[in-house]
Amino acid sequence: MSAPARPTPATTTAWIVDHTAPAAENPLRLVERPLAATGARDLLVEVAACGVCRTDLHLAEGDLAPHLPHCTSGHEIVGRVMRIGNEVSGFEPGDRVGAAWLAGTCGECRYCRSEQENLCPRSTYTGWDRHGGYARHTVVDARFAYHLPEGLPAEELAPLLCAGIIGYRALERAQLPPGGRLGIYGFGASAHLTAQLALSRGATVHVLTRAEAARRLALDLGAASARGAYDAPPEPLDSAILFAPVGDLVPVALAALDRGGTLAVAGIHLTDIPALNYRQHLFQERTLRSVTANTRADGLAYLAEATRRRPTVHVQSYPVEQAPEALADLAADRITGVAVLMAD
Template sequence: MTETGSAGQRTRAWVVECPGPIRSSPLRRVERVLDPPGPRELLVEVGACGVCRTDLHLAEGDLPPHRAACTPGHEIVGRVLAAGLEVRDFAPGDRVGAAWLASTCGTCRYCRASHENLCPYSRYTGWDIHGGYAGHTLVDAGYAYPLPEGPPDEELAPLLCAGIIGYRALERAQVPPGGRLGIYGYGASGHLTAQLALSRGATVHVLTRAEDARRLALELGAASARGAYDTPPEPLDAAVLFAPVGELVPVALAALERGGTLAVAGIHLTDIPALNYQQHLFQERSLRSVTANTREDGLAYLAEAARHHPTVHVQRYPMNHADTALGDLAAGRITGAAVLMAR
């Protein structure tokens, strides 16, 4: 374990050494010297880190590297070991979470208008700064979330991205009260977002390729669960696309009722085929993207999750098996969320 406050402290961490197909082993485990926390930073001992599809996109090069040999992971649950001199809201021993949004400028027109997710100078955990596939990491205290003491680390970790981005996707999809929602793709985000929508009174139809995921969807309250390209049993008032498959965009648009909205929640999507205006967009159907999240989204979702207590379906991996976890995610062998456990 790192000795808090000592010079030259070190931690074990995974880095994306050379982005490429997961079979080419783009991740490498290294020992890295940790910088002490800056005035507004927290030094966090990682207890668990969720495995997000964005991590896979970064490892495989679908998203261009922002930092050489960066440590992935942005669903971090841990304990504060040390806090910078200007930190007032956290102290050593506090349980905290770190998510995808790592920092923003705070002064651009988007930040001033409460749209910090669109800040041109935003930085991201596991892309611009080192993330949670490590024993320890540094977190900007202004972007850390206080976490309750009750739930285990592995159940909180997926909430910090899969849950938060699902919350924002629901807001963007504009699901009407008591509306019919389609969820395309039922991984970490899908299974949390479906439960959030159900807690709000929506009827949820799941459309996904994996049979295990369809079974889980029905167990957790979905009204139906069909194949990704199937037609839902009734027209949809709204839909969220989590699967990074552009071919599903026209499929989901065609399933919408008049005035319905499709929100595309992924950071990466394969090419979208040509759309037919009459079939896919006419009758005021809307297509919207989802870009990251604001801190307000995070706080709102965590508060709502504390009220409706989602069932978090977790597959656990030791931290030293991060490459295996990403390989299983790439191969579709994970149902629910994968989480790396530090202990």
């Protein structure tokens, strides 16, 4: 049952990207800032948990140019609605909700009209264009929020809202045939959820990643093999997904594909790709595809599938006050699975 609206706080405690620097040098700063106004179509959300995504790291370290000065990062948000705007329908105070990377689109361009809103030129993003979830409270456009089930731990739900959704889209873009052979390059937050999704659909999964702990996790989750990032898989691949932001792995993954195979590159940032050899990497109808954000339909489809086939989410949790430590641990590959910031 929905709870009555509580008084709206005027300020919130939040981490902001104070300046860009390596995560080990702590580019974040804790502030008490005015809470963004709740617009007519917005939800005021009290944050319970927020996942720590590699995109947050790219923003803090300067790989992605900032859009909103002194922005609060975080786009895997689980919380409770405190107040709703006067044009909001479908949400009530007390509802459990999630906010993901896609924060807004124009709704009018040819991409929005053709079920490709992730390509909208005027799209906006949580923790990049709008303040995100490394905070006690945040404001979310209700049209881009998700109802979340009760009874599941917030720290397990949070990673589903980006790591899970982006992995879902990447798997769709990789065009894995039924019962196919999937290669996953890099095995962090998104990859360990995507592997489970592919396995639940009957795929054979081979993991290629540099960290020994990640390889052990992959085998524990059911991968058929787990090898070094630059190693060849034990058999040709029908599809592959590159999660590691390492351009050098693009030709490696393409060379591992069987005829007609597809490589989907899942990251928002990638180091430069070296020269490709046409015969070795692309001939025989191999395909190279990028993955750009997600649509709300992706989010709804993935959350429905994850509810039916609940994944094992390997969480390393931190109090929200330790956001800089979580980001530094992510940068140093000290996290196996996902990092999540937790409110008191």
